[in-house]
Every structure is written in structure tokens, then in C-alpha cells.
Amino acid sequence: MSRRIAGILAGIGLAGAAACSDPIEGPPCLPQTFTQAPAGGDTILTSRGLRYIEDSIGTGPALDWCTVITVDYDAYLTDSTKFDSSRDRGVPLRFVPGVGDLIDGFEQGVIGMRTHGRRRLIIPPELGYGSQPVRDGSGAIIIPANSTIIFDVELQLIGQ
Numbered sequence: 599m600s601r602r603i604a605g606i607l608a609g610i611g612l613a614g615a616a617a618c619s620d621p622i623e624g625p626p627c628l629p630q631t632f633t634q635a636p637a638g639g640d641t642i643l644t645s646r647g648l649r650y651i652e653d654s655i656g657t658g659p660a661l662d663w664c665t666v667i668t669v670d671y672d673a674y675l676t677d678s679t680k681f682d683s684s685r686d687r688g689v690p691l692r693f694v695p696g697v698g699d700l701i702d703g704f705e706q707g708v709i710g711m712r713t714h715g716r717r718r719l720i721i722p723p724e725l726g727y728g729s730q731p732v733r734d735g736s737g738a739i740i741i742p743a744n745s746t747i748i749f750d751v752e753l754q755l756i757g758q
Contacts, residue, residue, distance in 0.1 A: 627696035629663035630706060641720075648703050649720040653750075656715025661708060661756055663696040668755040669708065674748045681740045681747075690754055701726050704749060711753040719749040 630646070637643035640651050661667060668690045673682040684691050695705040703721030711717060723729070723744045732741035741747060 625697055627664035627694055628698070629696050630702075632706060644706065646702070646706060646725065647722050648706050648725055649722075650707055651718040651720075653716035653718060654714070656712030656753060658713045658756070660710045660712055661695070661753065663709060664694060666692065666694050666757060667708065667753060668692045669751050669753050671749050671751045674750075675741065676746050676748065703747075704751075707749070708751060708753060711751070713753055713756055716750070716752045719751060721747050721749065 632648075633645040634642050635645075637649060641649050642652070643649050670684045670690050671682075672680060672685060674680050693699055693705075695708055698705070701721065703719060703725030706725065707717060707719035707721070723746060726747050727741050727743075727745065729743050731739045731743045734740050
């Protein structure tokens with residue numbers, strides 16, 4: 599299983615729960631370039647295909663690439679089926695956007711957020727899990743192939 603899938607699905611038993619306490623180490627951080635534009639209503643569309651809706655701006659400086667952050671999230675299929683949640687586990691996700699441990703849409707989607715800000719990320723398959731289904735430890739499909747997925751994300755902490 600790739601690190602990108604394991605990082606997001608930590609609570610489904612596919613990766614360890616120590617994500618909040620272990621130091622972040624790994625490959626170098628590679629920021630990605632993208633632009634943003636209104637896509638109608640309150641939805642923003644990036645030049646890479648990610649859509650998001652800002653629910654709450656939050657406080658403090660805007661997040662940039664290559665910074666350790668801690669987030670809480672709930673993850674859904676477009677039919678509203680929840681397939682993962684850091685909130686349900688009580689273990690937030692800690693990572694560095696730009697390192698590539700998570701799916702591209704999630705890493706890109708948190709850029710610009712502020713502490714305690716909330717966003718709904720609408721991630722197309724090419725920025726998510728692509729053409730391969732994601733399965734749990736028993737082989738059951740959690741995320742069908744070519745799925746658009748939705749993450750409700752709250753940025754808890756920048757740094758540390």
C-alpha cells in the first residue's frame with residue numbers, strides 16, 4: 599500500500615495511530631504551484647482541479663507548503679458514505695503538505711487555511727485515489743475506483 603493512502607486512512611487499521619506524536623521525517627518538501635478562481639457560489643476551483651468551500655476562515659497566518667500541521671477531518675464518498683474520520687478516532691492527522699505522504703488533493707486543499715479554519719475539499723479521482731479501488735484489511739472496497747471524495751477538514755495546529 600502506498601504511503602499516500604496509508605497517511606489518510608490511518609484510522610481504518612491500515613496505518614499506525616502514532617501520527618500525532620511521532621516526529622515528521624522523510625523526503626524533501628516540494629511545493630506545488632496552482633491558482634484559484636471562483637467556480638460559482640461559494641466554491642473555489644484550483645487550476646489543478648480541486649474544488650473547495652471555505653466554511654470558516656480561522657485565525658492567524660495562512661498555511662504555506664512545507665510546514666508541519668495537525669488537522670481533524672471526516673471523509674465521505676459523494677453518496678454521503680463516511681469512510682474515515684480522525685474525529686471519530688480522537689486522533690488528529692499530523693503531516694507536512696508538500697512531502698507527498700497524502701493524496702495530492704488533500705495536501706493542496708489545506709494550503710492557505712488558518713488555525714481553526716474549516717474547509718470542505720471536493721477531490722476528483724486524479725487528485726485522490728485514481729483508478730484503483732482502496733480496500734480495507736479484509737479486502738472490502740472502501741473507496742471505489744475513480745471516486746470523487748469529500749473531506750471536511752479543520753486545521754488544528756500549524757507548526758510543532
